[in-house]
Amino acid sequence: MTGPQPSAAGEPLVSVVGVDAGGAPPHPVVAPLLARAGLVVGAARHLAVVPVPAGAATIVLGPLAPALDRLAAAVVAGTPAVVLASGDPGFFGIVRRLRAAGLPIRVLPAVSSVAAAFARAGLDSDGAAVVTAHGRDLRPALNACRALPAVAVLTAPGAGAAEIGAGLVGWPRHLVVAEHLGTDAERVTWTTAEAAAGRAWADPHVLLSLAPADIAGPGSPDPTGGGAPTGGEAAAAEAGPVGGHLPPGVGPVRGDNQPAAAPAGGWALPESAYDHRDSMITKAEVRALAVARLRPRLGRLIWDVGAGSGSVGIECALLGAAVIAVDRDPTAPVAANAARHGVHLRVVTGEAPAALRGLPDPDAVFVGGGGADVLDAVAVRRPDRVVVTLAALDRVAPAVHLLRAAGYAVSGSQLAAARLADLPGGSVRLAATNPVVVLTGERP
Structure with a gap:
């Protein structure tokens, strides 16, 4: 077996001690650990608030590599060492790096700063x-x-x-x-x-x-x-x-304890799940493909341009993405639909492309409304992905050429769904929905 190993007594020689962000007293074993430490590593502010023994060597953390080398040498020499860290060192902290270096560690967390x-x-x-x-x-x-x-x-x-x-x-x-x-x-x-x-x-x-x-x-x-x-x-x-007291108006978090998980109710929801006008809504079958192409997840920002009911943007938000919904109609039901589904969208009312100016750069954009000028304004912002839905065939080729000229690799499909519908006497038929072309532009 190679690499630094625990002491002969079976206990790790490197103790990782959390310095409490909440001001609580330290774990009772911290004092004896420090008393016998031959090496103490930590930020200057941590070294200043713990009783470092007079004979112990100290390393003020800056670049981590030199400290890792000294800790590894201490383990080989059999010298007990203490690493000081903020709060819970295993929570976005130094524990991951120490383990990756193969150091035998014992972690004594404190209250995290969060x-x-x-x-x-x-x-x-x-x-x-x-x-x-x-x-x-x-x-x-x-x-x-x-x-x-x-x-x-x-x-x-x-x-x-x-x-x-x-x-x-x-x-x-x-x-x-x-x-x-x-x-x-x-x-x-x-x-x-x-x-x-x-x-x-x-x-x-x-x-x-x-x-x-x-x-x-x-x-x-x-x-x-x-x-x-x-x-x-x-x-x-x-x-x-x-x-x-909490300021009035601070809302509760989601009750399912999964703030960025896939929604329990799924996605590509039926049109009845949204308020919309005159069937002006991206149909579920088309929405399923559009959302898949947008790749929403926590940490990404998506624009829904020509949002209308907001169904595409809302389903991206349900999957953890940040969403800006843009629509020229101040009475569009996007905000009400977002509240209905318990997600938070930023709604921008205005005519694209002018309404897009000044918005933070997106990772992906869904263009469900507007002409070539809107698509051009989107492409200029260079999002990783652009998804466009078109019902008019004469607009398909210009959109493809525009995206390719902007440096995007373009793929596309026509979706023509037929849904089950009841007939008298218990029989069923297929009722066709309007065919829609879905274009995806992706930056190489």
Whole structure:
């Protein structure tokens, strides 16, 4: 057997100790572990708050590779070592890297910063999604906040409350920013996306993104649902909601405890599951293919252009994607349908392509309405995928040529479904639906 092994007594020589973000006393075995440690590794702020023995060597974490080398050497030499980490080291923490390095470890977690943030805000956290923006692209974490009603984000410098707040402008969200948890400088601020974007925040901090109970419909000027402080009020909300109470309008998370799982009711739902006008809705058979081609999932942003009933965008949201629904009709039932299905869409009322200007860049776009100018405006934004449905055959070839000229590989199918319909006497027949061409443009 090769690689670092446990001590002769069978206990790992590397103890990974969580430094509590909630201020609770440490696990009772931490003090004796530190007392006999020959090497202690951790961030400067962690080394400053634990009793490091005078004879122990210390490594202040920066680049991880040198620390891993020193820990491996300590294991080979039989020197007990302690690694200090924030909260629960196995939750988006250092445990994964230590195990990948083959180090024998024992983990003593503390209260995670996410749990502490929810607790300090006086909120329940069951059903909330937890994502990280630390050391990776910010967009998936931002899109999770756009898509889901309750999200906790582990932030990093340059990928924190200011940047996420800027990306959430236009989505009705309450934000809670928890700074310096477990220290004398701890501060919990209830604010709005706009206010969060306009100020600096101390690192490290945890961001909670919460959707109001009543999502504002098209044209509503109030992105807070009437509950969170705005503008200058945000600075006065440092200690949290008045009297410790939740602002009115913060909505519950989904009750199935699966915020980004496949919906229990499935997708490609019948048209009767949506309010629509004059049968102007993407039929279930076509919608099944369109949604499959859009590849919705948590972390992706999808535009539904010419949304109408919003059936395509809603089913993408049910599968975890963030969705912007664009429609020129202010009375389109998309917002009501989204509320009916318990998902949160950003609804933009306006005529495309002008209404698309200023929207955040999408990962995929469904074009269910509009002409060549709309498709051209979409292609210019270079989403990974564009899905177009066309009933008029004379529009198919121009759409194919436009997408190919924009650098997309194009595939297409015509769907002509025939549905069972009852006849008198108990017999059945097939009733044809209008054939529709589905085009998919994919960037190589």
